[in-house]
Amino acid sequence: MTSLLDAIHADPWAQDFLDLASLNARASGAVEAAIEAVHQKARATPQSLRSTSLVILGPPGAGKTHLFARLRRRVGPRAVFVHVRPLVHAEMNARFLLGEVVRQLGFPTSQGMPQASALVGSLLGYLGGVGTEFPSAVLAEYADLPADVREARLDAELERLFAIWPEVDESYLRRLLAVPFATPATGRALLTWLSGRDCDVAQLQRIGAMASLGEEHAFAALRTLAAVAALGSPLVIVFDQLENLIDAEGAGPRLRAYAHLAAECVDALRGTVVVHLALDSEWQRGIEPAFNLSQRSRIVMGRELLELPRAAEREELLRRFYERIPGAREPFPWPLGERRLARLRSSAGITPRMLLIELRRALDGEGDDAAPEDVSSAKQPGQRTATAVAPEPEPRDLDGEWQSQLQEARELLQRAGEERQPLDAARLADGLFACAPFLPQLGLRAGGKPPAQLLLQRNGGSEAVALVQESHPRSAGALLVKLASLSTAMPVVAVRERAREFPPTWKETLRKQAALLETGRARWVDLEPEDCVRLLALAALLQAARSGDVSDAAGTQVTEAEVVAWARGALDIAEWPITRALQGASEATTVAPLEDEDERAIPSVAPASASSPPSTDPLPPPALEARPAPQVTGSALVILRRLRVASFERLVREVGRVEPGSTRATIQAELEAAGERVRWFGRSIVFYRSGP
Amino acid sequence: MASARKTPAAPVLDETRVQAELWALRRRLKEDGAVKRSSLKPKALAARLLPALEAEGFETSGAWLRCPLGVQLERALAHGAVLSRKALAAQVRGASAAELQRAVAEAERTGQLRRILRGKVEAWAASSAAVLSGAELQRLRAAVAALDKALAQALRKQGTSLLLSDVEQALAEARQLLPTRAEPSRSNGDEALRSVVAAVGAARDQHSGLAFVPDIVRRLLPAMPAAVAREMLLEAARRELVELRPEGGLGRLTAEDLVLCPPGPAHTHLSWARLLAGGQS
DSSP: OOOGGGOSSOOTTOSSOOOOTTTTHHHHHHHHHHHHHHHHHHHHOGGGOOOEEEEEEEOTTSSHHHHHHHHHHHHGGGSEEEEEOOOSSSOOOHHHHHHHHHHHHTSBOTTSSBHHHHHHHHHHHHHHTSOSSOHHHHHHHHHHSOHHHHHHHHHHHHHHHHHHOTTSOHHHHHHHHHGGGSOHHHHHHHHHHHTTOOOOHHHHHHHTOSSOOOGGGHHHHHHHHHHHHHHHSOEEEEEOOGGGGOBTTBSOHHHHHHHHHHHHHHHHSSSOEEEEEEEHHHIIIIIGGGSOHHHHHHHOSEEEEOOOOOHHHHHHHHHHHHHTSTTOSSOTTTTTOHHHHHHHHHOTTOOHHHHHHHHHHHHTTOOOOOOHHHHHHTSOGGGHHHHTSOOOOOOOOOHHHHHHHHHHHHHHHHHHHHTTOOOOHHHHHHHHHHTGGGOTTSEEEEOOOTTOOEEEEETTEEEEEEEOOOSSHHHHHHHHHHHHHHHTTSOEEEEEEGGGOOOTTOHHHHHHHHHHHHTSSEEEEEEOHHHHHHHHHHHHHHHHHHTTOOBOTTOOBOOHHHHHHHHHHHSOGGGSHHHHHHHOGGGSBOBOOOSOTTSOSOOOOOOTTSBSSSSOOOOOOOGGGGOOOOOOOSOHHHHHHHHSEEEHHHHHHHHHHHOTTOOHHHHHHHHHHTGGGEEEETTTEEEEOOOO | OOOOOOOOOOOOOOHHHHHHHHHHHHHHHHHHSEEEGGGSOSHHHHHHHHHHHHHTTOEEETTEEESOHHHHHHHHTGGGOEEEHHHHHHHOOSOOHHHHHHHHHHHHHHTSEEEEEETTEEEEEETTSOOOOHHHHHHHHHHHHHHHHHHHHHHHSTTOOOOHHHHHHHHHHHHHHSOOOOOOOHHHHHHHHHHHHHHHHHHBOTTTOEEEHHHHHHHHTTTSOHHHHHHHHHHHHHTTSEEEEEOOSSSOOOHHHHHHSOBOGGGOBEEEEEEOHHHHO
């Protein structure tokens, strides 16, 4: 279970949810009204369906991502929700958006059914004239039919759909309608194909396709998807953390590409609700001024500001947080106290996140640090100027935040492994790009032209960095040929997950790989699983930092500069195997060309310059894994028994006072050894069970 | 062949333009306190504007056209501000140091300003500030001196002390000598709040409804010092007339803007404001 008190930053897909309906009712009401308008128009005049675009703005911690979670719960299967965070290294395009939309069709609605099923069930309900309210009942009826009868009925429904919109893509639609009735493996293959990602041979065979959906079909696929969804469960595409589109020098190509894509979605997709979430200050001064008039009129059809909670709402929110404290010792306003509560009610600029942080700090036994405005209000007005200057930044403890990002990335990697899918090349490229500020000796920058994603400047020259994540031997081979051609113009670094090494049966692909490396102007870098995790976590951490969504161990918001400074000191990024591989040619591999295509792809001993198979020498394990096992010290359990419930951070502090030699690892080990005596709520609150 | 330089013909000034410029200039003078005379162009226009504004009571001095110094001093010290010489000079525009010194001395003489000591620093307050008269200073000094003497004797004679009740009584007597503080005028505070709310309304972006706090404070500067404006913004937020919002944190605020923003919780700066229903009514 993830405790709400553990989650300072909202999870858009959280199942455990705490909401205060009156807060920002206007903003969520605007989106709900837009969805309802699509429903009504779909019933009356579907041909006249158009898309709506709303901008919702607020400061960090005001509840932008929470709004997404609220809408998911309220609207349930009556809409398909898609949460898109922008790419950092490259421009967002239709293919990326299609990938995100279809990937999230696999996510559950608040009622538990996958969004793809809700979409198809609502559509079939609409076409069958039974309404869109009960998609699961409609799907159950179809599922009970014999396969051939079901096929015939689906064909008939398709014909009715073509009568409404003759322009939809039939092959795309057939596969979309098949998703809820497919076996899990076929369902995954269908979603992979629908998302425009590269399908492997087995997946293509399962779904009876000759090839993956090409990039040129991405926007047509989006149009089909949006049109059919509009009849039952319209698409709600929510672009979040848009401030990450702003480059250091202002409005760059990424921001322009986003504006173009968003305006095109509004123009060309039917019945879609597009929502743009951003920091109010950045939207005002950095994002909207970059739009031309045409884009502005399409993107900013409506604008809502997220409200900060008023005094009464603050107290109500705190009460609701309090109700989630396991084993609360005293009645509310414990653990805050009356004075602290009064301050939180009256201070200006308090966000819901700040309230949660204050409650956590109070729970940890930390005293009330009066807000600067309260402290300074005792001074004379003339003295206030000095207090307006930001205090000297202190080193922040972001280890908890980093571990949380690592955990999320590991879960993503595990899910991809279970589904036999490669990680998204664009997100991995984001991760590599995120390393750039920490590798001053390497000029790693965006702007690589396809097939390369990034440009690496090293030893006075440039190299094109390309992620080779293709699943099908033909696509991988085609990419390798393109890279070989590119290598005549500039050296190439090809990067691929080690977990997705080319199998020996891909002889042609291996031959092309060897040909690429034989040029002498290409390096091959295998990406270790732990490196994948780190890259994804680093990219996510830096994006969250830009959006003001990173907090230190004390719960205080940390600026982007502080996060970068912490990462520079704590993560030793230059020593990660992937960054070391990018820095030096010695760790990369060149492969000997295969003599005979029919030969098994196990190369013989290669000369010094051209060694064997398409993989690197094993790299040393990361330093994180080389640590000795922690020693259990013995005080943590005694202290936890006294505290009964505490955050792990507080426990570490308390034990540290008694045993200065203790570490987080020793305390963690001791708690784990205590078995059922110790329970966890999420990853940060720990609880001592006194019962038998 | 030598070219003959032609003097450009003086532009024709129609009355509508002169009136529009006059209106804009009055507004600038009200907001900024002073404008450079060289900014009034063309010369023909300046020749029309300056006599008209002087006739209205605005002053010209050297390179500046300004609000009368007395008015600027009054505005700077409105709403209970107490300013040192340096801070006062920063609030007054269009005057040399000597002119300002003369104006301050004149204002002191006429009772418009009060010169006070805060520690060792001389400062000025408006005539409405609660201060002690000469006689009150004398009486208080005598009362405190008696207590000071008793304290010194007790310390000198080893082993002796004073009864707490005696000290309390002496302090109470001294306190009784203080003049009763006039209750701050509620109407003055309300008026300031109203002007703050009006400034938020005037500075807000029509599309988003947000107003940039440094812009609000700058609008209020002619009427009150920045520190008071910030304080009044916080008060308006406490009364739920205005919502103050923290800056996103991407480092867009300049140092000049930063000092005009009230500090918020968790080291934030409150850089945006929005009118609430209470402030709109």
